[in-house]
Amino acid sequence: MTIAARGQTDVGRKRDHNEDSFLVDEGLGLFIVADGMGGHAGGGTASRLAVETIQSRVRVAREAEPELFTSPAPLEESSLREVLRDAVESACQNIYQAAQGDPALAGMGTTVTAAVLAGRNTYIAHVGDSRCYLVRRGRIYQVSEDHSLVNEQLKAGAITPDEARHSRFKNIITRSVGFEADVAVDMVGLEVDPGDRLVICCDGLSNLVDDQEILEVAGGTSLEAAPGKLIDLANERGGDDNITVIVVHIG
Known part of the structure; x- marks a missing residue:
């Protein structure tokens, strides 16, 4: 297996600063998108x-x-799953402790969607409403599940998918890293195949670009161009939030 990845972030059209962070570390096989919240200083921190x-x-x-x-x-026996979970839990504790020591950072937190690849084994750690998608043989699958108020309403049957897409509550998340000292981390394990692509993104993309469009760009565009093209799509539709995208290609 070989791994190649590209990531890109953009402030968008409405914000004056970027609170997103991302990591592309092909050597570790580690890829992360984090969408911060908590004021001008806190979210980025x-x-x-x-x-x-x-x-x-x-x-x-x-x-x-x-x-x-x-x-x-x-896949089911590797302790790499717990390594990634522990890493996210450590991040939660570090952020929480940093906020306790600085009133300007009080209440800060972040989403985290992180993927680590070792051979065919892939583990995704997820907190919040950033997303991980798997693009495989012309189809797209959302691997992560949003920790958001709108998703809870959708699962309960209180709103329709169309109402969810246009809800004024769609930016309210129910779980974040660092807002409290501890957090429950969702873990997903899957085996990747040659030709697969992973798309990891924040809600600045997924709120404005639908899954089918993500599939068309991530599956039909060069790896180098795909993140920028997805960001351009979100900006064309208003760019009302920071936009961060990583595309990972498994060779």
Whole structure:
């Protein structure tokens, strides 16, 4: 298996600063999108701390147990899942502690959607409403599940999918990293195939560009051009939030 990835972020058309952070680390096989919240200083600080902490913890784990990455166990047996979960939990604690020490950062938090790949094994850690999609053989699958008020209403049958797309509550999330000292991290494991692509993005993209359009761009555009083309689509439709996209190609 080979991995190639490209990531890009943009402030959008309505915001005066960018609170998103992202990581493309092909050497670690680690890819992260974090969408921060909590004021002008807090959101950017939270997302940056999340990315830095997760990368550091995964790197330490690889140095201690390189076989986790070079000779991975079967998907359901690998402890890499717990390495990634622990890394996100550590990020949560670091962000929370940083906020306690600085009133300007009080209440900050961030979404986190992180994927780590080792051979065919892929693990996704997810908190919030940033997303991970799998593009495979002309189809797109949303791997993560939004932790949002609108998604809770949708699952309960209180609103329709169309109402969800246009809800004024669609930016309210029900879970974030760092707002409290601990967080429940959703974990998903899957086996990737050659030709698959992963798309990791914040809601600045998914609120304005639908799944079919993401499929068409991510599946039918060069890896180098895909993130920028998706960002352009979101900006053409108003760009009302920061927009961050990573596209990962499995060769």
